[in-house]
Amino acid sequence: MATNVLALVGSLRNGSTNAQLAEAAVATAPEGVEVSVFKGLENIPFYNEDIDIEGQVPAAAAELRAAAAAADALLLVSPEYNGTTPAVLNNAIDWLSRPFGASAASGMPIAVIGTAYGQFGGVWAQDEARKSAGIAGANVLEDAKLSIPNSVGRFAETHPKDDAEVVAQLQDVLGKLRAAAESN
Incomplete structure (x- = not known):
């Protein structure tokens, strides 16, 4: 039986290199891993306990929770906006953190990866996403990381799925997610 990994992409931009990185995860997942990308993060209202x-x-938030509950693991794909995690991705983590202690994120294996224009590949944003997911109760895999710098140059003419180095690193991250999900 395959490990089902749900990818959440923190960039809403058409042509986003982070969306391409998620597409690469779908296309090149190792045997025994199936990756799907959640569509619709932009439709989820900001978390508010009153709603x-x-x-x-709200239907969009319920859809996210249901998709996460049906998954074995989560792959957060984060760009870096002003040195931190994009609001849309942090909002998804907020919705997945409730109900506290019994949420879809509780104990869920999660890896955070991403690419950014800068020289460090968005590590600050990815660290913030790991922190937020951990506080939400997820099993954050600290050794499953992938930060790709200079995204605009590196992927100007090559899709991440066609970059052998990126594919190998993606497969390593997904393999670690699979192992963590199987031991859950």
């Missing part, structure tokens, strides 16, 4: 009422949760 997080059982039976009345």
